[in-house]
Amino acid sequence: MSWTDERIETLKTMWEAGQTASQIADALGDGVSRNAVIGKAHRLGLQARPSPVRSSEAPAEQEAPSLQAAEPEPVVAEPEPEPVVEEEEAAPPAPAPASEPRPEMVLRSVGPGGFVRQSPGEQQPPATPAPPRRLVPAKPSAEIAGKTSLLDLNDRICKWPLGHPGEPDFHFCGEKVNPGFPYCVNHCGHAYQAQLPRRDRRPPPPMPFGGPRVR
DNA sequence: CCCTGATTCGC
DNA sequence: GCGAATCAGG
Numbered sequence: 150m151s152w153t154d155e156r157i158e159t160l161k162t163m164w165e166a167g168q169t170a171s172q173i174a175d176a177l178g179d180g181v182s183r184n185a186v187i188g189k190a191h192r193l194g195l196q197a198r199p200s201p202v203r204s205s206e207a208p209a210e211q212e213a214p215s216l217q218a219a220e221p222e223p224v225v226a227e228p229e230p231e232p233v234v235e236e237e238e239a240a241p242p243a244p245a246p247a248s249e250p251r252p253e254m255v256l257r258s259v260g261p262g263g264f265v266r267q268s269p270g271e272q273q274p275p276a277t278p279a280p281p282r283r284l285v286p287a288k289p290s291a292e293i294a295g296k297t298s299l300l301d302l303n304d305r306i307c308k309w310p311l312g313h314p315g316e317p318d319f320h321f322c323g324e325k326v327n328p329g330f331p332y333c334v335n336h337c338g339h340a341y342q343a344q345l346p347r348r349d350r351r352p353p354p355p356m357p358f359g360g361p362r363v364r
Numbered sequence: 365c366c367c368t369g370a371t372t373c374g375c
Numbered sequence: 376g377c378g379a380a381t382c383a384g385g
Binding site for chain 1: 367371
């Protein structure tokens with residue numbers, strides 16, 4: 150299978166949404182390996198994303214073995230207006246009791262504007278430490294409450310798309326999958342239909358991500 | 365071991 | 376352009 154526009158679009162979307170290469174490859178199906186996904190992603194130029202590996206580390210460190218204790222850090226005044234997200238409920242003084250993030254939450258640093266990319270050459274110096282205010286766990290903002298977004302997809306939930314990418318309310322079914330299938334039982338019924346002898350057959354629904362793989 | 369992404373290089 | 380092989384960190 151070649152990289153059709155459709156598949157490339159899927160790749161881009163999922164990659165930018167923070168899905169792992171494996172997940173994307175799995176979603177694309179057709180024997181696409183995660184290497185293929187990564188390779189294609191690089192060729193598309195969307196490689197900037199957190200990687201567990203820093204192969205080419207050591208960015209030209211001074212040969213001088215002496216450590217520079219305090220480098221005159223340019224005090225880049227951070228005029229951050231700091232929009233305070235006001236909590237509705239009066240937060241009790243007790244800190245949230247181990248409200249640990251879900252392990253499967255694949256959220257990276259997704260801001261309302263998208264991803265924080267870093268180009269190799271231009272990296273902003275680390276922001277001034279002092280976190281002035283308490284940090285509110287930034288929801289993906291656009292995250293439609295109660296709906297399954299791309300970020301929520303995993304192997305176990307139905308990937309049946311509802312709506313269209315780009316639309317504000319685009320989301321996925323989110324039901325538990327029919328084991329062995331990318332969709333829930335219900336949507337499997339839509340995706341996989343016995344051949345009907347009828348002539349007036351309903352037009353098939355759009356296949357998510359270019360259709361399920363055939364193993 | 366498993367996972368991850370990055371890179372290389374023959375095709 | 377493609378992706379398996381390989382590398383390297385978590």
